[in-house]
Amino acid sequence: xxxxTQSPSSLSASVGDRVTITCRASxxxxxxxAWYQQKPGKVPKLLIYAASTLxxxxxxxxxxxxxxxxxxxxxxxxxxxxxxxxxxxxYKSAPQAFGQGTKVELK
Amino acid sequence: EVQLLESGGGLVQPGESLRLSxxxxxxxxxxxxxxWVRQAPGKGLEWVSGISGSGGGTYYAGSVKxxxxxxRDNSRNxxxxxxxxxxxxxxxxYYCAKTxxxxxxxxxxxxxxxxxxxxxTVTVSS
Numbered sequence: 001x002x003x004x005t006q007s008p009s010s011l012s013a014s015v016g017d018r019v020t021i022t023c024r025a026s027x028x029x030x031x032x033x034a035w036y037q038q039k040p041g042k043v044p045k046l047l048i049y050a051a052s053t054l055x056x057x058x059x060x061x062x063x064x065x066x067x068x069x070x071x072x073x074x075x076x077x078x079x080x081x082x083x084x085x086x087x088x089x090x091y092k093s094a095p096q097a098f099g100q101g102t103k104v105e106l107k
Numbered sequence: 108e109v110q111l112l113e114s115g116g117g118l119v120q121p122g123e124s125l126r127l128s129x130x131x132x133x134x135x136x137x138x139x140x141x142x143w144v145r146q147a148p149g150k151g152l153e154w155v156s157g158i159s160g161s162g163g164g165t166y167y168a169g170s171v172k173x174x175x176x177x178x179r180d181n182s183r184n185x186x187x188x189x190x191x192x193x194x195x196x197x198x199x200x201y202y203c204a205k206t207x208x209x210x211x212x213x214x215x216x217x218x219x220x221x222x223x224x225x226x227x228t229v230t231v232s233s
Contacts, residue, residue, distance in 0.1 A: 043202065043224070053218075087151065089154070093214070094166035096166075098153065
């Protein structure tokens with residue numbers, strides 16, 4: 001089974017900061033990777049799929065990159081509404097797997 | 108509007124069974140694979156199970172394999188999860204989630220999960 005490891009597990013940043021979250025797969029998954037945002041008490045929301053394709057309606061300050069085993073999610077200018085937990089997910093092969101999550105807070 | 112609505116959660120004792128349902132609307136249900144994803148209290152997301160659009164392919168996390176069974180009725184636009192031999196560690200909010208892409212025979216789960224239900228809570232406790 002493919003394991004997904006995210007880092008950091010949490011971070012604190014100021015409004016306007018550039019934020020980067022990394023996700024590593026235990027084996028190569030090409031670009032079969034998605035990123036989700038989950039705000040407290042809410043349902044997860046798909047942000048990015050195919051490692052770098054922005055989901056319709058998602059602000060352009062979000063971007064994704066990577067291929068193979070190493071991936072990043074970047075928020076170019078952190079906004080208050082971006083406070084959430086972010087998860088990566090591989091869908092290259094079953095069982096699909098999520099990373100453990102990265103909690104983003106405001107400093 | 109594309110929607111998923113889960114039902115069937117509740118409080119059960121360890122070893123008991125429960126069947127969850129997820130009613131879909133607003134899209135051609137049979138064209139897409141669908142998944143069950145759970146979230147234990149205060150924890151992260153865990154993919155539980157998925158099923159191809161035709162129902163011919165079923166997939167499970169190791170933690171539930173042999174105890175849970177996923178199925179779908181495309182004539183009723185409904186997804187199911189039969190959960191047997193429930194354990195305390197199965198306590199979670201269970202979400203159904205639609206796969207965004209149409210997928211292929213070899214991989215029906217393409218391009219992430221774009222539509223999620225609101226979740227149904229399963230509590231396993233004595």
